[in-house]
Amino acid sequence: MLYKTERGMALVLTLLVVAIITAMVVEFAYGVYVSTSSLHNWQTSQKLSLAARSAVKLAGYAISSKMIDKTQAVFEMSQKIPYDNPEGTISVRIEDEGAKFNINKMVGTNGNVENIFWYPAMGRLLNALGLKPELADRIVWWINPAARPSLGPAESAKGSPLDSVEELLLIPGIDRESYEKLLPYVTISNEKINVNTAPVPILESLSEKISPAMADRIVARRQLNPYDSLADISNTFTELTSVTMSLQGVAHGVTGAPTAVFRVTATAESGGIRRIIETVLAASGNRGLIKFWKES
Numbered sequence: 350m351l352y353k354t355e356r357g358m359a360l361v362l363t364l365l366v367v368a369i370i371t372a373m374v375v376e377f378a379y380g381v382y383v384s385t386s387s388l389h390n391w392q393t394s395q396k397l398s399l400a401a402r403s404a405v406k407l408a409g410y411a412i413s414s415k416m417i418d419k420t421q422a423v424f425e426m427s428q429k430i431p432y433d434n435p436e437g438t439i440s441v442r443i444e445d446e447g448a449k450f451n452i453n454k455m456v457g458t459n460g461n462v463e464n465i466f467w468y469p470a471m472g473r474l475l476n477a478l479g480l481k482p483e484l485a486d487r488i489v490w491w492i493n494p495a496a497r498p499s500l501g502p503a504e505s506a507k508g509s510p511l512d513s514v515e516e517l518l519l520i521p522g523i524d525r526e527s528y529e530k531l532l533p534y535v536t537i538s539n540e541k542i543n544v545n546t547a548p549v550p551i552l553e554s555l556s557e558k559i560s561p562a563m564a565d566r567i568v569a570r571r572q573l574n575p576y577d578s579l580a581d582i583s584n585t586f587t588e589l590t591s592v593t594m595s596l597q598g599v600a601h602g603v604t605g606a607p608t609a610v611f612r613v614t615a616t617a618e619s620g621g622i623r624r625i626i627e628t629v630l631a632a633s634g635n636r637g638l639i640k641f642w643k644e645s
Contacts (some may be wrong), residue, residue: 355496360473360520368604370455378489380575390622393435393619393620393622394622394624396434396435397435397617397618397619397622397623397624398617398624398626398644399439400430400437400439400617400624401439401615401616401617401624401625401626401644402615402626403612404439404440404441404615404626404627405441405615405628405630407441408441408443408611408613408630409613409617409630411424411443412443412609412611412613412630413632415632417443417445417611418572419545419575420545420546420548420571420572420575421445421546422444422445422448422546422547422548423442423443423444423445424442424443425440426440426441426442427439427440427441428440430617430619435619435620435622436619436620437617437618437619437620438580438617438618438619439615439616439617439618440615440616441614441615441616442613442614442615443611443612443613444594444611444613444614445543445546445609445610445611446536446538446539446610446611446612446629447539447542447543447546447547447601447609448543448546448547448548449533449534449535449536449539449542449547449551450470450471450474450534450535450536450542450551450554450575451535451536451537451538451539451540451638452471452488452511452513452514452517452535452536452537453492453510453537454467455467455468455471455485455488455489455492455497456463456489456492456493456510460493460495461493461496462489462496462497462498465597466595466596466598466599468485468489470554470555471485471488471554472485473553473554473556473557474534474550474551474553474554475531475545475557476562477549477553477554478530478531478534478550479530480527480530480531482526483522484522484523484527484531485587486500487500487521487522487523488511488517488520488523490504490579491506491507491511491519491520492507492508492509492510492511493506493508494506495506500521500522501521505521507519511537511539512537513537514532514535514537515534517531517532517535521567533548534548534550534551536610536612538609538610538612538629538641539638541598541599541601541611542555542599542600542601543600543601543609544567544571544576544579544582544601545571545575545576546598549561549564549565549568550564550568552564552568554594555592555596555600556589556592556595558588558589558591558592559589563586566586567582567586573606574624578601579593579594579596579597579600579601580593609631609632610629610630610631610632610640611629611630611632612627612628612629612630613626613627613628613630614620614626614627614628615628618644624644624645625644625645626642626643626644627641627643627644627645628640628641628642628643629641629644
């Protein structure tokens with residue numbers, strides 16, 4: 350009887366040891382798999398990063414060589430990555446920041462509200478987008494609370510220009526819906542608005558004399574023959590002569606001018622792994638001058 354009991358205990362111990370060894374082997378194999386997969390994903394990610402960087406360089410060359418159409422606010426292209434490992438796609442999006450409204454310009458270098466053009470123009474842009482005009486005051490207060498002290502305590506505001514458009518979401522009173530409506534039309538990068546690429550709401554913001562119908566006429570005219578200067582607009586639309594004269598310091602009609610700035614987004618993707626580079630380039634040299642860089 351004792352002999353049978355000992356054999357049973359030995360069998361149980363043997364099964365226990367086998368189970369432990371099996372668990373260790375499975376855990377080891379899984380660890381190797383995870384490590385191998387992580388290494389493969391890291392290698393793929395690095396290759397995709399290089400592909401995205403190459404796309405940014407190509408975009409910089411296209412910008413500085415003035416290969417972008419004069420009236421094209423957004424240029425996009427996508428293609429297969431030109432090598433087999435990894436297999437995937439690469440896409441690039443180039444946006445003319447000159448087609449947008451620089452929200453930081455509403456507060457001048459002296460810290461006061463810029464009432465000559467930018468602040469009133471922001472009110473017209475908000476009206477064209479169906480947004481509340483007080484959003485302009487919210488942004489001004491965020492940049493310089495002393496300019497709009499009634500909107501909240503100074504310590505609640507940033508007290509300096511926005512570092513990114515996404516910062517709008519931090520401003521009290523600006524909700525996600527308003528942000529989404531405003532996002533395609535605003536920037537913090539450009540110095541002047543490009544009338545050759547600016548969409549209708551931006552054109553409307555330039556002056557109270559530019560109605561939606563007039564803005565449509567400007568767009569139709571530039572598609573046939575891009576403007577070489579603001580004078581071309583007044584020559585075509587005599588009723589805007591006084592408008593174009595007053596816009597000399599804030600707008601231009603030449604794509605690729607020294608003030609031209611572009612946002613480039615390059616995306617490389619393979620097997621669910623993606624690398625995205627967002628950068629802002631100024632037209633300079635043969636590559637473009639990098640003003641902002643973010644890789645994720």
